[in-house]
Amino acid sequence: MNARIAIALMMLTAAGCKSLFEPPVNPGAPAPNPASEAPGTAAPPARPAATRHYQLGGAASALVAQAHSRAAAGDYVAATATLERALRIEPDNPLVWIELGRVQLSAGSPAQADSMGRKAVGLADGDPSTQAAAWRLVADSLRARNRNPEAAAADARADAFAPR
Amino acid sequence: MFSRLRKISWRRLLLKWLLIGSAVFLVLFSCYFFYLDRSVTKQFQGTRWTLPAQVFAAPLELYVGAPLSMSDLLEELARLRYRPAQTLERPGTYRRQDARIDIALRATRFADENRRAGIITVMAGPHAIEALRDAAARDMPILRLDPLLIGSIFPTHGEDRIVVTPAEVPVLLPAALKAVEDRKFDSHHGVDPEAMLRALWVDLRAHQIAQGGSTLTQQLVKSYFLDSRQTMGRKAHEALMAIALEMHFTKADLMNAYINEIYLGQDGDRAVHGFGLASQFYFGKPLSELDLSELSLLVAIVRGPSYYDPRHHPDRALARRNLVLKLMADLNVISAQDAAAAAARPLGVTTRAAGAYYPAYLDFVRRTLRRDYRDTDLTQEGLKIYTSLEPRAQDDAERTLDRELARLEKTRKPTNAALDGAVVITSPSSGEVIAIVGGRRIGYSGFNRALDAERPMGSLVKPFVYLTALETHRYTDASIVQDAPVDIRLSNGVHWKPVNFTRQTYGAVPLVRALAESMNLATVAVGMDVGVTRIAQTLQRFGLERAPAQVPALLLGAVEATPLEVAQLYGGLASGGYRTPLRAVRTVLSTTGTPLKAFPLELAPVAQPDVVYEVDQMMQQVMERGTGRPGRALLPPGVTVLGKSGTSQDLRDSWFAGFSGSHLAVVWVGYDDNRPTGFTGAAAALAIWAHVLADLHTTSWSGAMPESLTDVSIDYLTGLQLEGNCADPNAIHVAVPLSTQLPKDPNCSAPNAVQRLGERLRAIIRQ
Numbered sequence: 001m002n003a004r005i006a007i008a009l010m011m012l013t014a015a016g017c018k019s020l021f022e023p024p025v026n027p028g029a030p031a032p033n034p035a036s037e038a039p040g041t042a043a044p045p046a047r048p049a050a051t052r053h054y055q056l057g058g059a060a061s062a063l064v065a066q067a068h069s070r071a072a073a074g075d076y077v078a079a080t081a082t083l084e085r086a087l088r089i090e091p092d093n094p095l096v097w098i099e100l101g102r103v104q105l106s107a108g109s110p111a112q113a114d115s116m117g118r119k120a121v122g123l124a125d126g127d128p129s130t131q132a133a134a135w136r137l138v139a140d141s142l143r144a145r146n147r148n149p150e151a152a153a154a155d156a157r158a159d160a161f162a163p164r
Numbered sequence: 165m166f167s168r169l170r171k172i173s174w175r176r177l178l179l180k181w182l183l184i185g186s187a188v189f190l191v192l193f194s195c196y197f198f199y200l201d202r203s204v205t206k207q208f209q210g211t212r213w214t215l216p217a218q219v220f221a222a223p224l225e226l227y228v229g230a231p232l233s234m235s236d237l238l239e240e241l242a243r244l245r246y247r248p249a250q251t252l253e254r255p256g257t258y259r260r261q262d263a264r265i266d267i268a269l270r271a272t273r274f275a276d277e278n279r280r281a282g283i284i285t286v287m288a289g290p291h292a293i294e295a296l297r298d299a300a301a302r303d304m305p306i307l308r309l310d311p312l313l314i315g316s317i318f319p320t321h322g323e324d325r326i327v328v329t330p331a332e333v334p335v336l337l338p339a340a341l342k343a344v345e346d347r348k349f350d351s352h353h354g355v356d357p358e359a360m361l362r363a364l365w366v367d368l369r370a371h372q373i374a375q376g377g378s379t380l381t382q383q384l385v386k387s388y389f390l391d392s393r394q395t396m397g398r399k400a401h402e403a404l405m406a407i408a409l410e411m412h413f414t415k416a417d418l419m420n421a422y423i424n425e426i427y428l429g430q431d432g433d434r435a436v437h438g439f440g441l442a443s444q445f446y447f448g449k450p451l452s453e454l455d456l457s458e459l460s461l462l463v464a465i466v467r468g469p470s471y472y473d474p475r476h477h478p479d480r481a482l483a484r485r486n487l488v489l490k491l492m493a494d495l496n497v498i499s500a501q502d503a504a505a506a507a508a509r510p511l512g513v514t515t516r517a518a519g520a521y522y523p524a525y526l527d528f529v530r531r532t533l534r535r536d537y538r539d540t541d542l543t544q545e546g547l548k549i550y551t552s553l554e555p556r557a558q559d560d561a562e563r564t565l566d567r568e569l570a571r572l573e574k575t576r577k578p579t580n581a582a583l584d585g586a587v588v589i590t591s592p593s594s595g596e597v598i599a600i601v602g603g604r605r606i607g608y609s610g611f612n613r614a615l616d617a618e619r620p621m622g623s624l625v626k627p628f629v630y631l632t633a634l635e636t637h638r639y640t641d642a643s644i645v646q647d648a649p650v651d652i653r654l655s656n657g658v659h660w661k662p663v664n665f666t667r668q669t670y671g672a673v674p675l676v677r678a679l680a681e682s683m684n685l686a687t688v689a690v691g692m693d694v695g696v697t698r699i700a701q702t703l704q705r706f707g708l709e710r711a712p713a714q715v716p717a718l719l720l721g722a723v724e725a726t727p728l729e730v731a732q733l734y735g736g737l738a739s740g741g742y743r744t745p746l747r748a749v750r751t752v753l754s755t756t757g758t759p760l761k762a763f764p765l766e767l768a769p770v771a772q773p774d775v776v777y778e779v780d781q782m783m784q785q786v787m788e789r790g791t792g793r794p795g796r797a798l799l800p801p802g803v804t805v806l807g808k809s810g811t812s813q814d815l816r817d818s819w820f821a822g823f824s825g826s827h828l829a830v831v832w833v834g835y836d837d838n839r840p841t842g843f844t845g846a847a848a849a850l851a852i853w854a855h856v857l858a859d860l861h862t863t864s865w866s867g868a869m870p871e872s873l874t875d876v877s878i879d880y881l882t883g884l885q886l887e888g889n890c891a892d893p894n895a896i897h898v899a900v901p902l903s904t905q906l907p908k909d910p911n912c913s914a915p916n917a918v919q920r921l922g923e924r925l926r927a928i929i930r931q
Contacts, residue, residue, distance in 0.1 A: 059227030062305030077762045078276045081751065084594060084765055085306075089225065091593035091826060092866065100765070115742060115767035122740055122773045125868040 051126035054095050060086040064099050076107035094120035094130050101137045105144060113141035132162035200401075201408040204389065208409065212388075212421065213325060215546030215755060216318035219529055220311035221553040222598070222750075223274065226286060226296055227306040231861045234288040236556070237265060243555055244310050245449035245514075255281040256453045263287055263294075270450070272310045275550040275751035275759070279308075312555050313444060315526050317533075318434055319543040326440035327424050327546075330416065332452050337439065338419050339497045340463045344488050346380040347495070350415060354381045354406035381406040384422045428462065429469045436469075446474060446513045456498065457506035460488040461513070474513045482511055524602025524612050525553050528728070528748050531615070536761060537752075546755030551748050552596035554589075560859040561587045561599045568852045569604055569833065576842055583841065585833040585849070586613035587856060588731040592828040594765050595735060595744030600728070611836065614727045619817045619832060622721035622845065623682045624730060624810035625703070627737060627779050629691045629719055630679055632702045634775045636694060641676045641778050641898035642878050642885070642906050647686035652716050660716055662688055665811070665844070674883025676898055679782045680790025682809060684720055691719035705770045707732035707743055721810060730821050730830045737779060738806075738823040740867060741771035774870040774901070780806055781898045783822065784865070789880055789896070791846040792822070795854035804864040805857060809845030816840050820849035825863040829856050873899040876906065884909035 056064060063086040071079035083100045090096055101116030117137035124130035135158035142151035158164075224240050226232070232240075241258055249257035252268035259266045264287055271281040284307060287295035296304045318324040342349045348356050356379050363377025378386065385405045390398065409418065427435060428442035436445045442462050443451040454462070464484035465472050474481035486507040493503035529551055533542060541547065569583050576583075582604065589599040602612035611617075633639040647670040652660045664670075664684050670677075678686035691699055696714045703712060703723065712723035725733070728746065736743045745766055752761040783806035786792040791809040799805060807822020818833040818841055831849040834841055841848065869875065877886040880894040883906075890912035900906070 057227075057229065059225070059229070059306040077759060077764075080764045081276050081762065084750075085225065087594055087765070088591065088596075089227065089230075089306075091591070092868075112766060115769055118769065119740065119742055119767060122870060123868050125871065 050128055054093060054124065054127050054130045056086075056093065056095055057090060060090045060093065060096060063089075064096070067099065067103065071103050071106060076103055079103045080107070092123055094124035094127070094134055097123065098130070098133050098137050101141070105137070105141055110141040110144035113144075114138055117141060128161040132158040134158075135161065197404060197408070200404055201411070204385075204405050204408045205412050207389070208413070208421070213323075213327060213424065214544035215327065216316040216322070216324050217533075217542045217545070217547035217549050218316050218326070219314050219526060219549045219551060221314045221551060221555050222596075223272075223308035223311040224556075225306060225308055226293055228293055228296055228303075230293045231291060232288065232293055233291060234260070234263060234265065237286065237288055240309060240556065241267070244312060245447065245453075247453075252283055254453065256449060263289065270310055270453075272308075273548070273753075273757060274308060274311065275548075275753060278757070311550060314522055314551070314553060314555070316434075317526070317530055317542045317549075319539070322433070322543060323435045323437045324431075324441055325424060325437040326444060327438065328420075328440035328451055330420050332450070333420070333423055333439070334452060334454060334459060336456060336492075336498070337423065337451075337459055337463070340459060340488060340492055341380060341419075341422070341466070343492045343495045343497050344463055345383070345466065346378075349380050349419075352379055352381075352410075354408075354410035355379055355403045360403075378402070379406060380422050381409055381418055384418060384425055385409065387425050387427060388421070426466060427469060428465050429473065448514045455506070456502060457485065457489070457509040458512060460492070460506060461485045461511060464488045474511050475515075478511055485511070522553060522555075522558055522600070524600045524614055525551070525558065525597075525748065527602065527612050528597065528600055528615060532747065532749050532763075533752070547760070548753040548755070548757075549749055550751045550753070552591070552594075552598055552750055553748070554598040557589055557860055558599040558601070561589060561601050561856050564852055564855045564859065565601050565831075566604050568848075568855065572833070572843065572848055581835050581837060581839065583833065584613065584836055585831065585852065586617060586727045587852065588614050588727045588830045589856065589860070590731050590735065590746060590828045591826065592735045592738035592823055593744070593826075595746050596750075597728075597731070597746050597748045598827075600748075613832065613836075616726060617832065617834075617836075618724040618726055619819075619834060620721055620812035621723055621725050621730065622810035622812040622817060622819060623684075624725075624734075624808055624819050624821055624845075625699075625718070625721040625723060626679055626682065626687050627783060627808055628702050628706065628733070629687055629694070629699050630675060630782065631737075631771060631775055631779045632699045633675070633690050633694045634778050635698075635702075635771070637901070638693075639675055639690065640900040640904055640906075641674070641782055642876065642883050642900055642904070643675045644672050644883050644907075645675055645678055645686045645690055647671060647673050647678060647683045648689070650685050650688045650692075652688070652692065654716065662717075662720060672883075674878060674880070676782045676785050676878075676896070677790075677880055677883070679808075680785040680788075680880075682786075682791050688716065688719050692716065702771075703733065705743075706736040707745075707770075721812065727830045727832045730819070730832075731828060734821045734823065734828055734830065736770045737776060737783070738828045738865075740773045741769060741776040742767045743770045744768075774872045774899075777867055777870055777873060778899055780865070780867055783808055785880070785896055785898075787822070791844075792820070792850060794846060795820075795850045798851065798854035799858050802864065803862060804866065805862075806865055807850075807853065809850060811844040811846075814840045815842055815844060817845075818843045818848035819845045820853040822853065822857075823865065824857060824860075825865045827857060827860050827862045829853055829860075831856065869899055872901055874902050874904075876900055876904075878906065879909055879912075882909070883907075884912075886912045888912060 063082050067079040067082040070082060080103055083103060086096045097116045097120040101113040104116060105113035117134050120134035121131060124134050135154050139151045139154035139158060142154055246256050246258050249259060252259055252266055255268050255270040257268045266283060266285050268283050269281055272279045283299045285297045286293060296307060298304050316324050359377040382402050385402050389405060390402060424438040427437055429436035429445055436442055439462055440451050443454055447454060447458055461474060461481060464481060472481045472484050489503040489507050492498045493500045529549060565585050565587055569585055573583050584604050587601040590597050600614045602614045649669060650662055654660055662684050669685060670683060673686060696716060696718055700712050700714050700718060708725060708729060712718055732746050747763045749763050751759060754760050786808055787796055787805055792807045803824060805822055805824045807820060810819030816834055816838055821830040831853040833848040875897055877895050877897055878884060879886060879892055880896045885906035885908045886892050886895050887908060892912060
């Protein structure tokens with residue numbers, strides 16, 4: 001009986017609070033945009049712990065695998081070119097930015113890695129494990145420049161999302 | 165006796181001098197021939213040609229989910245000159261059955277790998293690719309089509325060529341050349357005296373030099389070593405050099421040299437040399453893929469590339485092509501049936517020159533490379549340059565600009581000047597430039613408006629004024645600002661009293677509305693409060709090259725920028741506050757395929773992501789409710805795009821700049837002589853911009869809201885916060901910093917009982 005009332009009330013308020021019904025996370029599909037996801041809500045919903053789980057689509061993950069083998073062979077130029085192909089397919093996927101940043105770090109461009117990590121942090125909103133990976137990249141890029149206190153702070157932010 | 169002696173001595177003397185003369189002549193001639201032989205051989209050994217750099221477009225990526233329909237695929241294959249065929253025996257062919265297409269790919273060199281020829285299968289749905297398989301029916305994750313050759317960087321008035329190896333030459337080509345130009349090629353020693361005498365006889369009767377009678381070797385000598393003036397002395401010189409060449413090089417080598425050397429057409433400043441380039445120039449495909457009729461046409465053109473130009477004199481070209489076919493059949497090089505079948509075919513030349521030419525884009529490529537390479541490197545070293553040009557986007561943008569400008573002109577009184585414009589399309593996350601239209605005359609390499617037209621930005625500057633205001637943390641998207649008369653006393657004592665475009669004032673308005681409707685007075689009020697200096701700094705941080713004059717008029721766009729620079733500036737707004745330097749070149753390879761230089765993606769933070777997000781939210785309202793609204797109807801309904809209009813003083817420049825999730829486009833419309841157009845940015849550039857974006861199959865803008873912000877609902881007109889279940893037709897969403905206190909709409913603030921219950925229920929469910 002209580003359940004019925006609850007359902008009825010939920011239906012009544014559905015128009016006013018669409019965020020009640022978070023769409024199921026679709027792996028590989030472009031992530032939903034939180035800003036446009038909740039039109040009509042009076043107050044913004046509290047930020048849920050994990051609303052997304054970023055994954056790479058088939059094409060991008062094949063390219064990332066290829067980039068890994070190229071980077072392992074020390075060919076960072078080719079690895080970068082391959083990851084840029086992946087980025088053209090999924091420009092908003094933070095995982096690709098993290099991969100690209102990792103290659104920049106290996107190639108000796110920690111400042112670029114830092115920017116890419118921070119860009120990934122912004123894109124990874126709602127996906128704690130990806131946010132953590134992005135902060136770890138930022139931390140590593142800071143450490144590579146001997147900015148250890150800042151690196152520790154970045155690591156702490158990563159830990160807050162996904163403890164090691 | 166005496167006289168007899170004298171007679172004898174006279175004869176002896178004559179003989180003696182004759183002998184001496186002959187000996188001297190022989191010595192001199194030998195020296196001359198030796199010298200000729202040495203110089204000819206020396207020049208002809210080693211690298212025979214300087215090779216202009218070849219420029220390639222971005223290859224089209226195929227993968228499951230790629231937003232390509234069957235017609236998109238067919239269009240791209242046509243652009244790459246793949247031909248439909250029943251059987252896929254030869255690379256460069258395809259076979260389509262309904263939603264399935266099998267493609268016999270050519271062997272291709274990409275910037276990062278070589279790919280062998282092979283057959284693939286693609287299943288295309290109505291909007292996207294549904295399956296991609298190799299010849300063994302295994303699923304492939306991703307595959308690139310060939311990169312389109314879009315041109316070469318050759319010296320002014322210079323030779324351009326694509327060198328082909330003997331393996332790339334169809335066997336019928338040497339056979340046809342021999343049949344038509346030099347039947348005794350395989351046996352003579354460089355000259356064919358019989359043919360020369362025959363030609364001389366014809367020439368003498370005609371009292372002019374009309375017939376060549378030259379062997380292929382002589383033609384090669386003439387083209388490679390000499391200029392084209394025909395004199396008897398030169399003919400002898402040419403014959404001797406031909407003999408010298410024959411002494412040192414094999415027939416096969418000479419034939420291949422001929423095939424690569426000979427002049428076959430003119431394309432503006434560019435001289436088309438060799439069959440490799442001629443094949444691209446006339447048919448848009450590699451020499452190895454030409455059929456009998458196409459090969460015969462090229463052989464026909466040898467005799468007179470201008471006289472037999474198939475684009476300008478198709479009748480002459482056709483007649484001579486069929487003569488070539490007949491000669492080949494007469495000599496049993498081909499069968500009479502094949503000759504007849506080939507003769508029945510149309511010429512088959514492409515309407516537009518091979519590679520279509522994108523002069524404005526190539527101009528940008530050239531300027532990019534001049535920073536790292538000398539001109540001679542670009543025009544002589546045979547570099548391969550891989551760019552990010554997307555031919556489909558470029559073609560569509562060119563068409564759209566011309567069509568829309570013609571439409572706009574019809575709405576105005578005819579003038580003697582032509583309305584012109586420019587379009588730049590980029591991928592904002594990577595900074596790659598994917599199309600540049602430098603003007604209305606497509607393929608005309610004149611004034612490149614996209615790169616060189618420095619025009620006042622007008623209201624395009626406003627997002628940067630507001631961004632700077634948000635950075636002070638004294639403003640939010642919902643801040644109420646005053647759109648009221650402004651009177652600013654400038655340093656020279658003059659009073660500056662700008663007005664709104666509508667000549668009205670709007671009073672208290674939220675910041676978001678002031679931007680959406682491009683209110684001048686509100687913008688000046690905000691900008692003066694924030695400080696002109698800071699705004700100038702913002703513009704430079706985002707990529708404006710020259711320091712703008714720090715005057716109040718800067719707030720309304722008294723700063724000049726080219727369309728390309730605007731694309732750079734707006735890139736930072738489109739990619740969350742990161743500047744990525746615009747680039748057209750991905751990689752440069754040496755002629756042997758060694759990577760020489762890459763231009764990787766670079767990111768530089770230029771603004772906090774939350775501030776940029778707030779600006780983006782306002783630019784979304786430009787499209788939904790502001791000056792960009794007329795463009796909405798031209799775009800797919802579900803696609804979120806952001807933009808800003810710009811109009812300079814007296815309507816001289818009409819701008820629109822904006823972006824979606826995957827593309828950024830800037831459009832400028834105006835007159836070259838800077839006369840007023842009579843159009844605002846929204847009236848002229850907006851429609852072009854919207855059409856350009858709609859043609860791109862672009863994706864929705866979907867910036868991720870930074871954690872420091874929260875989404876609020878406000879009334880667009882008043883800026884008052886709306887709470888609860890309020891049916892306000894003017895409700896819009898903006899992002900403001902967390903804990904921002906906004907004035908509430910009294911009619912719309914208290915949540916009703918049901919909503920309160922809903923809130924509580926949600927809280928329970930979360931627990």
